[in-house]
Each structure stands twice: as C-alpha cells, then as structure tokens.
Amino acid sequence: MANRFAVILAAGLGTRMKSKFYKVLHPVCGKPMVEHIVDNIAQLQVSKTVTVVGHGAELVKAQLENRSEFVIQEKQLGTAHAVMQARELLDGKEGTTLVICGDTPLISTDTLEALFEAHKQQQAKATVLTAYTEEPTGYGRVIRNQAGQVEKIVEHKDANEEEKNVKEINTGMYCFDNLALFQALAEVSNDNSQGEYYLTDVIEILKAKNEIVSAFQTNDFSETMGINDRLALSQAEKIMKTRINKKHMANGVTIIDPANTYIDTDVEIGMDTIIHPGSVIKGKTIIGDDCQIGPHSELMNAIVGSNTNIRQSVVHDSSIGSYVNIGPYAHIRPQSTIHDEVKIGNFVELKKVDFGKGSKASHLSYIGDAEVGSNVNLGCGSITVNYDGKNKALTKIEDDVFVGCNSNLIAPVTIKKNSYIAAGSTITDDVPEKALSIARARQVNKEDYVKKLNLDN
Known part of the structure; x- marks a missing residue:
C-alpha cells in the first residue's frame, strides 16, 4: 500500500x-470534535498525521498528545x-494525503477509506469528497x-447565480497526490473576494496541467457536517x-428510550444489559x-x-463488581472500589473506599477514606469522620463487623x-476483635424538669 x-x-x-x-475542542458525545477525527484516521493505516493549529494551539496539543504531529498557522489566511504549513513535514514524500477539517466529527472511517x-x-x-444537499448555502x-x-x-x-443553484457541495475533505499537492500550493494566489489562499484553487491548477481530478460523492450528507455554531453542535450531538x-442495540443492549439516553462514544456495554431512560453514561465506562x-x-x-x-x-x-445493587440516590465518588454482592442503598455516599464483598450500607451513610472488609453491615446514619479540617485519615473496618x-x-x-458497634456510638479508639464497643453518654431522666422551667401550660 502506498504511503x-x-x-x-x-x-x-x-x-x-x-x-x-476553541472550536475544535468542543465535545460531541463526550469527546472533542478534533479527537473524533484523529481516532478515525488512526484506523486508516496513515503513516503520519499532521494537525495544523493556531488559536489554542497548546490546548489542542495537550488533548491529542502523541497521536499527531503539529505545525502552527500563525495567521489564518x-x-x-x-x-x-505542513510542508516541512510532508514535502517531497511520495504517497496520498488526506486533508480534512477539524470541525467535522461525524465523518466515518468507512467513508474516508472509500x-x-x-x-x-x-x-x-x-x-x-462531495455530498448532495437541498440547502447548499455557505458551501x-x-x-x-x-x-x-x-x-x-x-x-x-465567489459563485455566480447559476453556480449557486448547484446542489453538489464540496465537503472540504480531499485526497491528493502528496507531491502534486505541494507543487500546486506554491502557485495558489489570494486573488479573490476574501483575499485568502483557497485550497480549492489547487483543483484548477491541477486541471490546467491536464492532471486527473476526480470526485467521490458520499450518500450521507450528515457525515460531512461542519460545526460552526452551537446549533450545528447540538445537531451533531443528536x-x-x-x-x-x-x-x-445492535450488539444486544436494550435501550428503553433511545431519545432520552445519552452514551459517550467510548462506552462499552455488555449483552442483555438494560439502560433505562434519563441515563447518562460518560467517558470510558465499561458495563x-x-x-x-x-x-x-x-x-x-x-x-x-455483570448482573449489577x-x-x-x-x-x-x-469500579463496581458483579451482583451489586446501588441506589436509589446513591453517590459513588472517585477512587472507590465496590466488590461483588454489595448493597449500597438510598442516600449513601462513598468516597475513596474499598468496600468488601457482601457488605452493606443500606441507607443514609457517608463512608469516605475507608477500607471496609467483607460481610460488614453499616447501619443507618453510619459516618466515617475522615477530615479534621486539614488532613484526611483512614478508617479500617475488618470482616464481619x-x-x-x-x-x-x-x-x-x-x-x-x-466486632460490634452499639447504635449511637462515637468511636475514637480501635475496637478489638469480637468486642462490643459502646461509646455514648448514659441516659439521664430529669423528673418534673418541665414544671421547673414553667413550660407546662
């Protein structure tokens, strides 16, 4: 295969x-639009990817990291x-060069391969790469x-009235013979209404040299959508x-209401899992x-x-194990590991916790910075008091507590x-194995106290 x-x-x-x-960093289904393009290109056996950056160059570089080389366009001409600007990296190389805009996240790998x-x-x-549209204005x-x-x-x-009636549009994506591309670029002028150097002029230069210029029309105009404003961004998201x-759904997942279910592009979901309405599944989640x-x-x-x-x-x-029940209204914060057969009930919050197999926190608890063993029961209102105003400290709860x-x-x-902790206790010292720890004030009843305060009406 040619380069x-x-x-x-x-x-x-x-x-x-x-x-x-910066425009190309706006996300579509959880990923910046330019990253969608880089990910697609990575599947095309491309030997060198060059991203032309200008505004927000450092942020774009940080997002794409080592998946591309970069050149700077100081002025957008x-x-x-x-x-x-890519001449220093590509000039003189034999092969085929794909040119694509960084604001076209919907383009598919299949279309680019075609x-x-x-x-x-x-x-x-x-x-x-062309497409047909009934609304060609702006293209x-x-x-x-x-x-x-x-x-x-x-x-x-720059189009006249007859040309404006044409409904086959340029998507802004091309394949070029790389040597011919950079030879023609040297001849492009900015003699047009915008005073800019158009890549489309390369087509006329090549035609004037009797070179073959072809077109490939995609049958899905939506793939070629460029994102220029918030309306287009919302359309691309949809x-x-x-x-x-x-x-x-084709892979065996049931989505009850697809219109009200939001799943990012890198999410993986196993067979026979059911996703109910209103769910938002982001990032690199694996279910x-x-x-x-x-x-x-x-x-x-x-x-x-599985089976969670x-x-x-x-x-x-x-990380959540198998055969786990969470919710309703639970909050599992970062760096928590919940093992198999656990129950985390309503209004329970976990933060940076290792929660052992078969353990339960059924309702109204906060467990933070803790190691919880297996088969532990945390009663309603249990709290690990982990923060002294400056530092976080660890609570260890061993098995069968x-x-x-x-x-x-x-x-x-x-x-x-x-061991056992009696209800209402405030535990400040370690509790020995198999002990019952009671740490609460003894109840005192003050007889006739209300009368003494003249509160009995």
Whole structure:
C-alpha cells in the first residue's frame, strides 16, 4: 500500500461558537470534535498525521498528545495557507494525503477509506469528497463539465447565480497526490473576494496541467457536517447519539428510550444489559452483561461488573463488581472500589473506599477514606469522620463487623473483625476483635424538669 498521510485543519478560533473554548475542542458525545477525527484516521493505516493549529494551539496539543504531529498557522489566511504549513513535514514524500477539517466529527472511517480507494482507482492527483444537499448555502459548489468530470470548485461567496443553484457541495475533505499537492500550493494566489489562499484553487491548477481530478460523492450528507455554531453542535450531538445507541442495540443492549439516553462514544456495554431512560453514561465506562442502569443514573469512567443494578445514582471514576445493587440516590465518588454482592442503598455516599464483598450500607451513610472488609453491615446514619479540617485519615473496618445506627467512626481508627458497634456510638479508639464497643453518654431522666422551667401550660 502506498504511503498515506493526513493533514487536519484545526487552527480556527470559531467566533460563531461564542465561546471561550476553541472550536475544535468542543465535545460531541463526550469527546472533542478534533479527537473524533484523529481516532478515525488512526484506523486508516496513515503513516503520519499532521494537525495544523493556531488559536489554542497548546490546548489542542495537550488533548491529542502523541497521536499527531503539529505545525502552527500563525495567521489564518485560508485553507491552502493552512496546508502549506505542513510542508516541512510532508514535502517531497511520495504517497496520498488526506486533508480534512477539524470541525467535522461525524465523518466515518468507512467513508474516508472509500475516498482513499476512489482516489487510487481513478489514479487521480486530487479527489474531492462531495455530498448532495437541498440547502447548499455557505458551501463551495462542485462544478462539473458535460462529461461529469470536476471542472472547478467555487466558494459560495465567489459563485455566480447559476453556480449557486448547484446542489453538489464540496465537503472540504480531499485526497491528493502528496507531491502534486505541494507543487500546486506554491502557485495558489489570494486573488479573490476574501483575499485568502483557497485550497480549492489547487483543483484548477491541477486541471490546467491536464492532471486527473476526480470526485467521490458520499450518500450521507450528515457525515460531512461542519460545526460552526452551537446549533450545528447540538445537531451533531443528536446524530452521533443516535449512531451510538443503534450500535449498542445492535450488539444486544436494550435501550428503553433511545431519545432520552445519552452514551459517550467510548462506552462499552455488555449483552442483555438494560439502560433505562434519563441515563447518562460518560467517558470510558465499561458495563458488563445483564445489568440494569437507571432510570436517571450518571456513570463517568466507571467499570461495572455483570448482573449489577444502579438506580437513580451517580458513579464517577470507580469500579463496581458483579451482583451489586446501588441506589436509589446513591453517590459513588472517585477512587472507590465496590466488590461483588454489595448493597449500597438510598442516600449513601462513598468516597475513596474499598468496600468488601457482601457488605452493606443500606441507607443514609457517608463512608469516605475507608477500607471496609467483607460481610460488614453499616447501619443507618453510619459516618466515617475522615477530615479534621486539614488532613484526611483512614478508617479500617475488618470482616464481619456490625456497625449500629448513627455511629461516628473518628479516623484514624480500626474496627477489628467480628466486632460490634452499639447504635449511637462515637468511636475514637480501635475496637478489638469480637468486642462490643459502646461509646455514648448514659441516659439521664430529669423528673418534673418541665414544671421547673414553667413550660407546662
């Protein structure tokens, strides 16, 4: 296979987004739009990817890390000028170069592969990815001759009335013979209404040299959508959300109400899991088989075993075992590990906890910075008091401990295995194995106290 290269145009600020964030970093289904493109390109056996950055260069570089090389476009003088910045990395190399805009996250790997193949089959120096739309306003028009060959591409602002009626549009994605591309770029001028260097002029330059210029038309216009404002961003989110949900349903996941279920692109879900309405599943969450998620649960970077139920709850950056029941209204905060057969009930919050197999916190508890053994019962209102205003301290609860209701465990403290904590206790010292610890004031009843205060009316 001939060498493949890719140039991603990601230097624009995106003023129409009306945002302090750079356009290509706005997320679509949980991932910045430019990262969607880099991930797709990575599947195309591309030997070198070059991202042209300008505004927000350091943030874009940090997001893409080592998945691309970068060049700077100091001034945004047009698409041809942007591609020209990649000369130092690509000039003189034989192969095919894909040029793609960083604000087109919906383009699929299949379509890009088809574009490469069409370019190869036609033995073209340039191949334009085109699409048909009933609303071509704002897009460059693909002008063909009587034989159906690409004659030129005219930007909307420079098109005459006849050309504006053309409904085949330039998507802004191309394959070029790399050597021919950089030779032609040297000849591009900015003699147009915008005073910019258009990449589309490369087509006319190649045509003037009697080189083959072809076009490949995708049958899905939505894939080519460029994101220029918040409306387009919401439309792209909806399209990608539908794709993601369809993929999971095709793989054996039941999604009760796809229109009201939000799943990020990198999420993995096992067969026969049911996702109830209102659920939001983000990041790199992995869910096993036969689970029930929701309704109205939020999972972020969570790993969930099989046969686990999570109802009306939040789980962030944590690991959940199999045969676990969580919720309703539980909050599992980061760095928590919940082992198999655990019950975390309503209004229970866990933070940085290792919660052992078969243990239970059924309601109204806060467990933070703790190691909880297996088969532990934490009664209603149990609290690990882990923060002294400056530092966090660890609570250790060993296997088979019973903690009575409304108990405070003042960290650092260790509750040894098979011990009991009496309800209402405030534990400040370690509890020995098999002990009963009672740490509460003795009840005192003051007879006739109300009369003495003249409160008995």
